[in-house]
Amino acid sequence: MHIRELNPGEPLPLELLLLADPSERLVKAYTQRGHCYVGEIDGAVIGVYVLLPTRPDTMELVNVAVAEHLHGQGYGKQLVRHAIAQARRHGYATLEVGTGSTSIAQLALYQKCGFRMTGIDRDFFVRHYEEAIYENGMRLRDMVRLSLDLYSH
Structure with a gap:
């Protein structure tokens, strides 16, 4: 996979x-403020992530997605590792990410890439999304926040 x-x-x-984010309104808002990277195989876009500067020295990974038919093949991990390298290359000290409390595979992925849990934003998905979101047979309510110290890894 080539990432650019x-x-x-x-x-x-x-x-x-x-x-990765069912709100077109939110996706369009943060992609205008952030840096969007795509992963391609043979010229076809099969993955994407967005980095968003949030505070001095801190960047957030706000969206990571891989085409559904390619899940479980390591492309998500490649995208996350590329995002870590880009944040480091741009001089950021911390990379943060938030994901759904019901997003079991994503929580595992981020932790495998070195992220550590820092908190829970209770009812984030109730407050920010008009329609209820269900994932893995559960209603998504809370966001789990994770971060990675870019200078210790």
Whole structure:
């Protein structure tokens, strides 16, 4: 997989981004403020992630998605590792990520990549999303926050 930053004027891979975040309004808002990277195989976009500067020395990984038919093949881990390298390359000290408390595979992925849990934003998905979200047979309510110290890894 080849990973590159989306070119100015190039259309967002919205279908992929919506796999990780069902709110088109929120996706469009943070992609305008952040840096969108795409993963390609033979010229076809199969993965995406977005890095968003949030505070001095801190960047957030706000969306990571891989085409559904390619789940479980290591592409998500490649995207997360690339995001870590990009945040480090740009001089950030901390990379944060938030994911659903019901997002079992994503929680495991982030921890395998070195992220540690830092807190829970209770009812985040109730407050910020108009429609209820269900995942792994459970209603998604809370966001689990994780972070990675970029200088200790």
